[in-house]
Amino acid sequence: MSKPISRATFDQVIVPCYMPPDVIPVRGEGSRLWDQHGREYIDLAGGIAVNCLGHRHPALMQALQEQAERVWHLSNVFTNEPALELAERLTELTFAEQVFYANSGAEANEAAFKLARKYAFDHAGPESGKHEIISFYGSFHGRTLFTVTVGGQAKYCQGFEPVPGGITHLPYNDISALEQAVSDKTCAVVMEPILGEGGIIPADPAFAERARQLCDEHDALLIFDEVQTGAGRTGSLYAYMEMGITPDILTSAKGLGGGFPIGAMLTTRKIAASFGFGSHGTTYGGNPLGCAVSLAVINTLDDTRLMAAVRRKSQLIQNELHALNLRHAVFSDIRGRGLLLGAQLAHHWTGQARRVLESARNQGLMLLMAGPDVIRLTPSLVIPDADIQEAMTRLDRALNDMISEGPVDS
Ligand SMILES: *Cc1c(COP(=O)(O)O)cnc(C)c1O
DSSP: OOOOOOHHHHHHHSOTTOOOOSOOEEEEEBTEEEETTOOEEEESSHHHHTOTTOBSOHHHHHHHHHHHHHOSOOOTTSOOHHHHHHHHHHHHHSSOSEEEEESSHHHHHHHHHHHHHHHHHHHHOGGGOOOEEEEETTOOOOSSHHHHHHSSOGGGTTTSOSOOSSEEEEOTTOHHHHHHHOOTTEEEEEEOSEETTTTSEEOOHHHHHHHHHHHHHTTOEEEEEOTTTTTTTTSSSSGGGGTTOOOSEEEEOGGGGTTSOOEEEEEOHHHHTTSOTTSSOOSSTTOHHHHHHHHHHHHHHOOHHHHHHHHHHHHHHHHHHHHHHHHHOOEEEEEEETTEEEEEEOGGGTTOHHHHHHHHHHTTEEOEESSTTEEEEOOOTTOOHHHHHHHHHHHHHHHHHHHHHOOOOO
């Protein structure tokens, strides 16, 4: 008999760039998870905004099983029916006219940034020097060398230099900094509608509008990274739909596959033309299994009642968090949109988000952090209200435990 798999195995055989807890979930259903020992958890982490329809959603299970019976993989030497159907749906439901498929958020962004460079090259010419990408501090766009460099957290680039050039970072939501920086050398401005990893910080509407105007004035592309905000997360299919502006390129991943790895870059036909035959590609992009599942995700999310329920559940969670905070005074701010929510830890708990997560786990509750000071909640968009109530009861106990232990040096 082979020895049981446990957390100790991780330290033996997995590259140590992650730090999972001892708990190893083995089964999920809806918004609940069970670990190897049969302990049950309410899942407000949702696979980092990925499991948008929870675990084992029947429509997704059916789509995966049916496609698994037909064909798993063809590569882009051929096209396939699920990829075409999904692209038709995505272009019907958004501003976009054409879709490029990838396998992750980073790859969707890599495609977007390369396309912005190529589009400027094609239209302004190689002598124009129009290759500058403007991005924002605190933003996150993935971990390939290009995307991590565009991302606004210098620490993630440290030790990986030299990094790609022509990238400028500005303070998020700072209109005058943006006005000063955008020029005819700018090929793209890249933003998350809400900084996700950066602490759940929404873009000011005036800032996003000004970014759109400046891009138009300087023939630069506005790229929205909706990897975290997309797929219904904020209560609309994509967050841009609530903002009164339209990007030129939008990237989607995470919730797009509901747990099956898929990414997509959406854009207009005119811009897409700069990715002519042979200019970019990936073996797995548009994989039939991923596209079949994603089509089921999108068809399920294309439901105004479901989107209204997301906004209502958002309010319910925020109300509950405010009520908890009246008792415990641990949060200095509760913010976000839809089911992308953040609770900023108050001054005396600064740097202790990891402890909150641990304490919550001990009470049967999975949470996320967004930096050391923010508790992030990205539950299933169809989480039952009863599970929200139970989660808040468990969080109440977890905060009690933590407060009775007192702050510790982090
Ligand atoms: C998670 C995330 C990414 C990276 O996606 P991966 O699938 O991990 O490559 C990019 N941008 C944003 C906004 C994200 O939240």
